[in-house]
Amino acid sequence: MGIAIKGRGSRTHLAGRFEVTVSEAMDDGWAPDESEEFAAPRLRTEVRAETARSIISRNKSPDVGFSQSVNPYRGCEHGCSYCFARPSHAYLNLSPGLDFETKLFAKTNAPQLLRKEFSRPGYVPQPIALGINTDAYQPIERKLKLTRQLIEVMLETQHPFSLITKNALVERDIDLLAPLAEKHLVSVHFSVTSLDPHLSARLEPRASAPHARLRAMRRLSDAGIPVGVMVAPVIPWINDAELEAVLEAAHDAGASTAGYVLLRLPLEVAPLFRDWLDTHHPDRATHVMSTINQLRGGKDYNSQFGTRMRGEGVYADLLSNRFKLARKRLGFDAQHSHWPKLDCTRFLRPLPPRVESPQGSLF
Incomplete structure (x- = not known):
């Protein structure tokens, strides 16, 4: 059993798949103990400002329920051990392991880029999924407020969007979300992996505790904002x-829609999750x-559309x-199990950004 790093989901700087050279730790024969000498290091979170060239990502995947998304951050401090987005850090020559949760990038020009994209004459409004690759309400959002600024652009332009989060910080923006909800322009989904705070702390160490997510769900619902729950990921013999x-607790907290996603282990996520199992659940890892x-x-992992979210076989069935029986028993909306229909007809195209002449104004 390895030594976990407090507050981190990974404990290794696993090399990304594009690295030219790879270093590997070797066991020197000294058995670790509880002494300070063998204690795992504490790592500080580094946030780097990034000037993005574009802000809307588009996809044609038939099994995700949205065609465009916006991510204000790269990397995620929540540190979820199973995060399917971890491999994206390899494109930055950084580790999908500890670097993904400690070396973060903030797209500081994201609100300006979004307004510019909306002002294009050929832009056709379609619901935007906010914070899909990495959580838009991860801890650094409390200070940087990029997500809030993006929502302000949505409110200004009456553009529909949905978001999914593990962080109760979303409560902060009820003042923006409530008026959008009145016009069917927003829905909020909470990812709840477990009701056990101890398991949650190991799986997703810097996300809000389960009871805090349920509390936020209730407060948003009471404010008239449609909320849903995603049991994601479902991990065999860990939280299944x-x-x-989870569905019952979310329903009691005001959730009207529900979904689930089976654990996904693409690329570097597989060895990272195996290491997490060996560290926290060695008795059942195999x-x-x-x-x-x-x-x-x-x-x-199998990335095939249609089965990657659910798996195949007896256990999957x-x-x-x-899930279907629980959804029916609790009265969840089966028609909109993931993403409720939002109104695209209210969109107000903003004026294009003013381009200053290199010679300056004559008046």
């Missing part, structure tokens, strides 16, 4: 037994990975049936 309990392999055609 909680599926019905069983967990064996079941995942059965769900993914004998591999750690059982999980699907359990």
